[in-house]
Amino acid sequence: MSSTTVATARRPNLINSLFPSVVSGIVLGVIGAAIAGVIVNAATHGGNQDATVSAVFTGWLLFFFVGIGAFNGVVKWGFARRDATPAEELQLAGQGQGLWRYFRFTTDHKVVGMQYLATVLVLFFVGSMGAFLIRLEQSTPGAIYFNPATYNTIVGMHGILMIVAAIIMVSGPFGNFILPIMIGARDMAFPRLNALSYWLLFSAIPIFLSTLALGGFQTGWTGYAPLAVQGLTPGMDAYCFTIIVFGVSITLAAMNIVTTVLVMRTKGMTWGRLPIFVWGVVLSVILGLTAFPTFIMSQVMVLMDRVFQTSFFVASYGGSNWLYEHLFWFMGHPEVYVIALPAMAVAAEVTAVFTRKPLFGYRLLIGSLVGISVLSVIVWGHHLYLSGSENGLAAPFMLDTELISIPTGVFFLVLIGTLWRGRIWVTVPMLFVMGMLVNFVIGGITGIFLADLPTNEILHGGMFVTAHFHFTLVGSMVFGFFAGFYYWFPKMLGRRLDTTLGQFHFWLFEIGFLGTFLSLFYAGLLGEPRWSANIAPPFATANLIASLFTILIAASVFVLVYNVVITLVRGELATSNEWGAKTLEWTVPTPVPLENFEHLPEVKSLPYDYGSPVPAAERGVPATEGGVAGAPLQAKPQVES
Amino acid sequence: MSTPSPSLEHEMHELAPHIRVARARACALLLILADALSVLAILAGGGYLSALNTENQFRTAANHPPAFLPGLVVAIALVLSGLAYYWWERRVLRNGGAGQRTFFVLAWVLMIVALVVQTWISIILNRAYTTPYSAYESVITLLMWFMAFKHLLAAILGLLLFGRIMRGRIAGHEYLAEASGYWWYYTVVASLLMWLFALGLT
Numbered sequence: 001m002s003s004t005t006v007a008t009a010r011r012p013n014l015i016n017s018l019f020p021s022v023v024s025g026i027v028l029g030v031i032g033a034a035i036a037g038v039i040v041n042a043a044t045h046g047g048n049q050d051a052t053v054s055a056v057f058t059g060w061l062l063f064f065f066v067g068i069g070a071f072n073g074v075v076k077w078g079f080a081r082r083d084a085t086p087a088e089e090l091q092l093a094g095q096g097q098g099l100w101r102y103f104r105f106t107t108d109h110k111v112v113g114m115q116y117l118a119t120v121l122v123l124f125f126v127g128s129m130g131a132f133l134i135r136l137e138q139s140t141p142g143a144i145y146f147n148p149a150t151y152n153t154i155v156g157m158h159g160i161l162m163i164v165a166a167i168i169m170v171s172g173p174f175g176n177f178i179l180p181i182m183i184g185a186r187d188m189a190f191p192r193l194n195a196l197s198y199w200l201l202f203s204a205i206p207i208f209l210s211t212l213a214l215g216g217f218q219t220g221w222t223g224y225a226p227l228a229v230q231g232l233t234p235g236m237d238a239y240c241f242t243i244i245v246f247g248v249s250i251t252l253a254a255m256n257i258v259t260t261v262l263v264m265r266t267k268g269m270t271w272g273r274l275p276i277f278v279w280g281v282v283l284s285v286i287l288g289l290t291a292f293p294t295f296i297m298s299q300v301m302v303l304m305d306r307v308f309q310t311s312f313f314v315a316s317y318g319g320s321n322w323l324y325e326h327l328f329w330f331m332g333h334p335e336v337y338v339i340a341l342p343a344m345a346v347a348a349e350v351t352a353v354f355t356r357k358p359l360f361g362y363r364l365l366i367g368s369l370v371g372i373s374v375l376s377v378i379v380w381g382h383h384l385y386l387s388g389s390e391n392g393l394a395a396p397f398m399l400d401t402e403l404i405s406i407p408t409g410v411f412f413l414v415l416i417g418t419l420w421r422g423r424i425w426v427t428v429p430m431l432f433v434m435g436m437l438v439n440f441v442i443g444g445i446t447g448i449f450l451a452d453l454p455t456n457e458i459l460h461g462g463m464f465v466t467a468h469f470h471f472t473l474v475g476s477m478v479f480g481f482f483a484g485f486y487y488w489f490p491k492m493l494g495r496r497l498d499t500t501l502g503q504f505h506f507w508l509f510e511i512g513f514l515g516t517f518l519s520l521f522y523a524g525l526l527g528e529p530r531w532s533a534n535i536a537p538p539f540a541t542a543n544l545i546a547s548l549f550t551i552l553i554a555a556s557v558f559v560l561v562y563n564v565v566i567t568l569v570r571g572e573l574a575t576s577n578e579w580g581a582k583t584l585e586w587t588v589p590t591p592v593p594l595e596n597f598e599h600l601p602e603v604k605s606l607p608y609d610y611g612s613p614v615p616a617a618e619r620g621v622p623a624t625e626g627g628v629a630g631a632p633l634q635a636k637p638q639v640e641s
Numbered sequence: 642m643s644t645p646s647p648s649l650e651h652e653m654h655e656l657a658p659h660i661r662v663a664r665a666r667a668c669a670l671l672l673i674l675a676d677a678l679s680v681l682a683i684l685a686g687g688g689y690l691s692a693l694n695t696e697n698q699f700r701t702a703a704n705h706p707p708a709f710l711p712g713l714v715v716a717i718a719l720v721l722s723g724l725a726y727y728w729w730e731r732r733v734l735r736n737g738g739a740g741q742r743t744f745f746v747l748a749w750v751l752m753i754v755a756l757v758v759q760t761w762i763s764i765i766l767n768r769a770y771t772t773p774y775s776a777y778e779s780v781i782t783l784l785m786w787f788m789a790f791k792h793l794l795a796a797i798l799g800l801l802l803f804g805r806i807m808r809g810r811i812a813g814h815e816y817l818a819e820a821s822g823y824w825w826y827y828t829v830v831a832s833l834l835m836w837l838f839a840l841g842l843t
Binding site: 074077078079080081082083086189190193251254255258259262263264289290292293294296297298300301304305308309310311312314315316317318319320322323326327330 | 655660663664667668671672674675676678679681682683686689690693694695696697698699700767772773774775776777778779780782783800801802803804805808810
């Protein structure tokens, strides 16, 4: 009997579907959490709440992964009589399981990419609701809706949720779904590890949300110690566990992506021919791989201080808050570039496609991304200018922080050079790239004031900083994500998003964003401090304007949700090469077959050698002619009429 | 969508041998990189607290270091484990997957010995320390338990490799012995470094 027949001959029943799946994972996870909590609570005679909570989280994690079947492959790797057959691997990759494969430990990189995409959108939605609550509270002077502790928890949850979502927003969905196809691979290097990295992220979400039931955390998203250690509620433990699990997830994902690009590139896909998006993702995850271990260790130390009464951050026993600040910001600043690099690469990718021009300064842009990666590791000290550290350190940190503006400037040069005299096809992805450029200029220039010690001394701790990093992370990088979202949505979901609604989404978002955060820049220049639930009367007008503009952002979120929903329900079917692009993902059919390529393609040139302003698909030319040899699984890509 | 033929499906699924080797090596090295940075963070953190010596409370006269002799036993067990693994790995690579099992078992047992003794050291130490721990005791506690954790990971890896050896599934996959060896040797080196750091921390 053939392997295909074996794979499809197994009759699915309810038990086979549920075990293992997310359902069995949750059931076992809850049972494991309860048992671990009861045991540790009894062992400590109920005297160490943090230990009990930590045990509950550990039990949840361990048994969730048993329940979802994450250890099955490990055990088989060691003790099975033979390696998995291709049919078994395809079964694990979700073959013939319909939509249910999204709720299992499925190894197909496209399933994992879709899982990441759905999770990112949900996290953004929940995080943006937190933002609206913050703006609601700050719309008028006086704490009117929340008490300060609740407000602080909302700010902290909004912050860390958005940071987590932003870190994975490009590398998660597109890095998993698109990147392997882009380099001509059939899957990631380690499909099981890929599934594990996603489900680790998933398992951290209930832990994070449990902070609401555990009294919240009042430290803000940075989780600064010793406040984190002195915090009375075990909601802080939830924060620490979330970061640790997320850090492990990111590390595994990074290892997988780097290994995939190192060893799985198809014939002819040399480093000099890699799409710029691949470069951006690889550099981003390498940066994450080097930055996150210190963050994980900082949270391990905080947990030890809370659970075992160690004193890493307690001054009276020889500890120091500076240790936390160094460990945190050694991750915290590179993390900005972990978010930025892939979003910048998406912008470059999209710009080349919609200007129908080769990417201006391809190698220069790679150099600038590498330069940003290297410099970003040595700038963390600028977050400690006013913490009382050695004055002599300020100048070097100021210098290298400002040096980053050079490779970042190269990014602008490359994009403007690509746009220059191009026949720009103003699509929704391109609109988001334009918005990103505008916002990133503002975010970048205001960053210089914060990099300089004299101005930092005035602006530090104020709303100016809040506005600056929102311009950088949201106005620039989230806009980059949306450029990628609208660009790759037809390939990932096989349907076209509504263009008018997309444009509506963009304009609401851009106008709302500019109105909100330019107002907050003004409030910051007036001297409004951050981390205050109450706003003082002198800042009332600026905050009211900011809050009113937030309504536009909220409206844009709902437009996006509506657009996605109606597209999924009754959207137009997409063609295989929707934009006439030349990278490999557009040479395979839509929906993409399980193993992507029937025969692995051979690459013979850069994917940006556009000679014609007219999309190849529109001219009825098969997409495989764009410097790429190799056939998609179906006979030929669909051609737009 | 057309269904590919079974032979084609098999061909699609199979990875070229050189890719399997390269991916195992890359994965092991990247894992080591990430873990080494964690170790570095602990060592740098410990050294930093020691240098700051906040309120002269980093280490008081009552704070004692981990016991030397049991630590030495762990160090010797680790070095011997590393050597035994190396011996086995060389034979596996030379003989197409047929190494001398005894040496692998020896390496694995020595790693388990290191794990047990290290755990015992950590438990004894924490019983001797009184809460709240000083910063010195905090760093030592973290180092000791982190070492035990690393030994545990290596012991689990050894268990899985042992399973493959017993099933005869190393032959044809010699690169697994090599890539696992990277982690094995790294565990030995990192643990020795942490032990020496703990001894030298004042």
